[in-house]
Amino acid sequence: MPPTAATEALLVPEARGVHPAPGTATAGARTRVARSLRRAAPALFAYAAVRVFVLLVFGVWSHKEGHGIWPALAADWDSKWYLGIADHGYEHTLGTKRDANNLAFFPLHPYLVKAVAAVTPGSRATVGLILAALSSFPAAWGIFAVGDRLHGRRVGVLLTFLWACFPVGIVQWMGYTESLFTAFVAWSLYAVLTGRWVWAGALAALSGLTRPTGIALAAAVGLCALATLRRRFSWRVLTGALLAPLGWLGYVGWVGLRLGRWDGYFAVQRLWANELDGGIETLRRFRSLLAYDSTPELFLVIVTATLLASVVLFAFSLWDRQPLPLLIFTGVLLAIVLGSGGVYFSRARFLAPGFPLLLPLALVMARASRRFLLLGVTGAVLGAAYCGGYMILVWPSAP
Template identity: 35%
Template sequence: MASTERAVDLDQPGSAASAPTVPATPTSAFSARAGRFLAAAAPSLVWLAVRLVGVLTLGWLSALNGDQLLTRLSVWDGQWLLAIAGGGYDGVPLGLVDAFGHRNPTTPLAFFPGYPAAVGVLRFVTGSDLELAGLVVSLLAGLVLAQGLARLGELVPGGSRWSGLLLVGLVAAAPMGVVWSMTYSEGLFCACAVWALVGVLRRDWVLAGWCTALAGTVRPTAAALLLAVGIPLLVAAVGRRDGWRPWVGGLLAPLGLLGYLLYVASRTGSLTGWFDLQRRGWNSKFDGGAATLAFTRDTLATGRSVLEVLTVAALAGGLVLLAVCWRQCRREGLPWPLLVYAAGVLVMDLGSNGLMNSKARLLLPAFTLLVPAALALAKRRPSTAVAVLVAVTLASAWFGGYAVTGWSYAI
């Protein structure tokens, strides 16, 4: 029996394709533009929301401790970085000293120049004071970091826009996330690092090389990033993939870190000049983790302070997350450069001596450890994911506020 149905000829008059289109109204056009803007700004808005809770909590705790919020946002290392931004390495006030109360002309060289340079440029352009310029640089770096994290969360296998936004929230609410809002260099470093890793995943080798070079001017943790970016660059170059770009990226990547270490060597007269400054001024050297193990043992045995106990918990959490990343890399295709980078940061943090109170802060650059957590949360109901994010935001806000106001020593 022949069917009485017939296909619709979309080219004939009166068909759906030839029906007159309804012109867009100004209201609908505005709504479309607003929707696109909100979609693009979503990572920044998530970041700002989490950090606003942290800053407000810090302000509340500062008032309870008889201090001012702006003063707390630029303490300890922040003072050094702002002083270098204001007067260069040779113009740092004599009142700033190392962990042992000492100071010589080369002591300020222990701090990398990238963040002070950014603050100095912004101060020159805007005419603002140093503290405000430093806080604005940290804010802008956080927004760039948020956009990179969202992109990273989309690029990994199983990723999505939602998992990227969750990753933004989790990183913003890391245990020592208060530092993202202070005049510290972690935010600027991680902004460079995340886009370097995005460049690797997209095989945009020039972007990866440039961002790694910039990161190398900001923090010594760039050594871990250089390893994670350098291996894929080498593989691509040797395999003759993507033409000249891996070669250019490979040439760019080490310039920042090696360039500054060589500069310090020229100022101190020793190729190990920067490492010598760290050892003499802050007792910071690589000891294979012996000091961290001793700190963990003593802290768990005595429970001397909330911050030290929670620092040990954060370090243990980092190791657990590294194991999860390893499993995800083997079974679910998590890109191995993310694992290499996180492992490098952990080795540098756990394997070094120095100020044990800064261990939790030094974990911040290992943000790729949180990628599996973001992917797992994205598979849950949105209400569950949001509840978890709210909980960690509140915990981070208190912990960071306590570390900066209730704790008497540097973080």
């Protein structure tokens, strides 16, 4: 689809056949960023409004339950693992204890927390929470940019709104990696769509230092780059393809060297029961919850519904013929999440960066009547607030 006038303004001048003088390059870049930010402003406002509403509901709920807001968001569950890495570094041995080796957690977020906390006041837990919240806005901006480029501003705003309303979207403002990872994903995919291959590869490499599923983004960038190279050779495209997997491969290789065995990282994942089993464990949980459990736990129902809906949305994405980089990323992400034999209740969270799956819903909402749109928006916001609070305050083992 050819870019609109607004998205054309976001392209680098060289991509449009214009070669600015060196002295004007910086000013031109600032102008393009300012225009992009102004265009994204409604999406960013909608995103902030949803997240603030969810936070307010969570605050009232947690007060009634006698829980503190800050510890739950900044220093609990997986946040403790990242803070532990920032405080003490990584393990030197594999060990035998299950669910206990911190080498399963990728390094970019905890070391960013450590670096920022060293030069700012406040605890590392506070820094981790602020870093996640701040990262969510470039993520939302990148999601809007992708939706706007493909289908226009209205769809871009709705896509950002739907990502804010993701059932477990409360993790976007917790001391977790989802916001940072999604920012890398969104802008890397946008870079592929606009032909910025070096940026796409560099951001994919950073994603591979952030979460294990960074390999899905590396696959999207790498395979699309190879398809482009088959049509025409370009050093920029080749550089992007080579950069994309370096973060993920670098960390996996480093873990192997640290543990003194080539399969060190995969041995750690086995201790966390995160081996790929082709979806056997996922199907077993589906069968148990849907057919045999007469009183299934509500949060597990939410997780299961999210997983099933994601599969359906991926089918619609194929039907809509989404651009190849988006399909590869979401397809590989789904394959990893559904094909893992590991922990089940976290899997909805693992799909949070898969925002292209929400494009079919955004397109439906963009064409809907005002009444239907109002009902959909209200239901999505209320559902996000309830699911977020329930996940942290009621479900005993999440997030």
